[in-house]
Amino acid sequence: MRQARETGQMENARHEGAADIGSLCAGRTTLRTQARRRTIQRPHCWSLYGTAAVLFGALAAFSTGARAQDYPARPVQVVVGYTPGGASDIVGRLLASGLSQLNKQSFIVANKPGDGGMVGMAYVKNAAPDGYVIGVSVSGTMVTGPHLQKHVPYDALSSFAPIGMIAKAPMIMLASPEFKDPTVKHIIAQAKAQPGRLMSGQGAKAFELAQRLFNSKADVNIGIVSYRGGAPAAIDVMAGRVPLMVDTIGAQLGSIQGGKLVPVAVLDSKRSSLLPDVPTVAESGVPGYEAVGWLGLVAPKDTPPQVVETLHRQLAQVLAQPEVARKLESLGYEPDPSPTPEAFAQVVRTEYAKWGKVVADAGIQPE
Secondary structure, three states, X not given: OHHHHHHHHHHHHHHHHHHHHHHHHHHOOEEEOOOOEEEOOOHHHHHHHHHHHHHHHHHXXXXXXXXXXXXXXXXXXXXXXXXXXXXXXXXXXXXXXXXXXXXXXXXXXXXXXXXXXXXXXXXXXXXXXXXXXEEEEEHHHHHHHHHHOOOOOOOOOOOEEEEEEEEEEEEEEEEOOOOOOOOHHHHHHHHHHOOOOOEEEEOOHHHHHHHHHHHHHHOOOOEEEEOOOHHHHHHHHHOOOOOEEEEEHHHHHHHHHOOOOEEEEEOOOOOOOOOOOOOEOHHHOOOXXXXXXXXXXXXXXXXXXXXXXXXXXXXXXXXXXXXXHHHHHHOOOEEOOOOOHHHHHHHHHHHHHHHHHHHHHHOOOOO
């Protein structure tokens, strides 16, 4: 209440001050004396207006800073662009719970599903930039999807204030149990010996792009078989109808541990803690290769820097909790907090450019 009164007083001061200076300039344009008429130069009035503008700007900045220092003063929406129960939703609720405990204020998940997560991101973009609507972003909606759709209701590089990375969702190349010598070296050799004959099943565009990046880096032509989801792709690979596929480790960890799918290589630049004995593609003979999914936290652009910094710091605190890390790992994610909001912003910029080039080089047209 006190803050509201102070803010109201400052607003009144702005309007009343402007009125006072306006009347002063109007009333003192001319002064009459018995001997002569003396004109006051108008530049003095403009000087007064300029001083007032600086003063009012300072008051506005003070008001914004005061509000940011009190953040959060009411419940915060954590937007998830997918239906309840999915991995992104579970992560969102995990973060909301942790942030609520840190702030003694409610952080509430708001599911806004549709268009592959883009409806939720558009909702965040259009929210007031005050920190009371934030969103769980995924690599698909930020760095790959925008290159694959004609109409995207936001600009991934300019519509948001990046807060921080939440976790990586490491991808993996998998082979059928019937595939002989399931190594990167053998796959490359076979693909070069029979260009276009070796096939890879993909249940999502992100996995297709990861395979196409492999083709480019390894200078091979492995064909793409598209499926409506990872499950049908995995069924065909398990049965030997398609020899290879790409998916996230989390999605296929049970099948890997059960021997139904054979891990070939992790697509991240480093080995996964979920499968520490499986080498990376880069260390297996394709230097510089990296393809990884991720989740991050964003706010609308122009959100006060103090609010972004507060959320970034608290996100790191939540991710440092052992029970949170264990839950993320059980979902196939690896906690990977960014050192700064700008570091996360740089990841988005770099990944956006990388996948844009892969799409262009492959001749894929937005749909």
